[in-house]
Amino acid sequence: MIEYRPLKIALLGAGVVGSQVAKLLLENKEELAARVGAELELIGVLVRDKNAARLSNIPSELITTEADALILGADIVIEVMGGIEPARTYILQALNSGSDVITANKALLATNGVELFDTAEQVGAQLYFEAAVAGAIPIIRPLRESLAGDKIKRIMGIVNGSTNYILDRMDSTGCTLESAIAEATKLGYLEADPTLDLEGFDAAQKAAILASLAFHTEVPLEKVYREGITKVTSEQMAAAKRDGYVIKLLAICEKIDATETEEEGISVRVYPAMVPLEHPLASVRGAFNAVFVEAEAAGSLMFYGSGAGGLQTASAVMGDLVSAAKRHVAGGPGLADSVHADLEVLPISRIKTRYQITLEVTDAPGVLATVANAFAKHDVSIETVEQSAKMIEAESTAWLEIGTHEATDKDLAAVVEELRNSSAVEQITSVIRVEGV
Ligand SMILES: NC(=O)c1ccc[n+]([C@@H]2O[C@H](COP(=O)([O-])OP(=O)(O)OC[C@H]3O[C@@H](n4cnc5c(N)ncnc54)[C@H](OP(=O)(O)O)[C@@H]3O)[C@@H](O)[C@H]2O)c1
Structure with a gap:
């Protein structure tokens, strides 16, 4: 039995993702109401061009270009417009008016996330963003x-x-x-x-x-x-x-x-x-x-x-919408993310990984020792060396494939520089990291 008042949902954007969110909201109205304990009422869908063709049949009376009235009249705002502005301004406006916000906008979160999360925390609103990373995948x-x-x-x-x-x-x-x-x-x-x-x-x-x-x-x-x-x-x-x-x-x-x-x-x-x-x-x-x-x-x-697709991404948005709506019905604080650890983001030069390096070298005595010395000089330890017969292109040239143990990016760069300047090395054809070993 549903006793809570209907929750007003504003949808900002009716493109690839937004049109599917609108469709799911309208088609699954009764089931969503039963899950949440309140009716989810789509009060409007913000677009740039009211007359543009839409992927789903959103009733024309819901389509609007009036952002302020839509945002201020909502309990929960879903932003699936994309881009930084005006998405940022609209989300801040929604949070500051006490609405919870759901966004799929990774570009905005990656650039202005701190401002948005700080605002949400200050006003006691929630910002949900499951759809911003890896589409439908709950991560x-x-x-x-x-x-x-x-x-x-x-x-x-x-x-x-x-x-x-x-x-x-x-x-x-x-x-x-x-x-x-x-x-x-x-x-x-x-x-x-x-x-x-x-x-x-x-x-x-x-x-x-x-x-x-x-x-x-x-x-x-x-x-x-x-x-x-x-x-x-x-x-x-x-x-x-x-x-x-x-x-x-x-x-x-x-x-x-x-x-x-x-x-x-x-x-x-x-x-x-x-x-x-x-x-x-x-x-x-x-x-x-x-x-x-x-x-x-x-x-x-x-x-x-x-990781993408309108319907798939809409699934993640709908999951957030149900969470946000349930919080309204149940009351109490929602999730808060903390940056209390405040760890330093280290530069790549300090990071250790394994590497695979492929070289074209002169096929002459002592070349292998010269190459090995370049690695040793910069503390990069070699794990494997391969010289495939099939890879020999000309009589005087050989190909070496060298796999390293973990080395810092800085040390590996020094090895590559040394090899590049070595007369034994004709060409460095590939330097690539190896992960997940
Ligand atoms: N597409 C995916 O598979 C996918 C996957 C994960 C995350 N996302 C994220 O989801 C968001 C939306 O992506 P999308 O592919 O659905 O975009 P889209 O197809 O380009 O749709 C954007 C929608 O927002 C509206 N809009 C854009 N700027 C506006 C403005 N200034 N004022 C009013 N309305 C505006 C557009 O209106 P008009 O219809 O009038 O042009 C359109 O309806 C993005 O942040 C994207 O990164 C997308």
């Missing part, structure tokens, strides 16, 4: 609630579906980066500005959000180290496959322990890396997303599913 709530009593050690995520699709096509068909990008473009997988996906900006925004939740620390976007996939070659992909790996664009959030000379901190980074085929993330194919979490007590967990 924000597990980090905020289910794992809140545990300690997260590391998160490795495939959080950008379009780049995963591109790398997967290169891996499975042997095609070039350019033709895989062309395929992804044709399928509409890339953002309007493809550099957001290809250069890792989108993944970096999601990494900043995940790391701030996992490590209770403010993570400014500019402190997220970022490399995209635009330098990944089909040769690297083939070599990785031969060695039992696949190349994935990873968003990594990691707690770094203190050393004798340096304080503890966190590392937040995005780059393509070789992942062993037996690692769960290696099996994430096509445009799917997955987030692999390592926690002190829980051990390893993987969250897998659709």
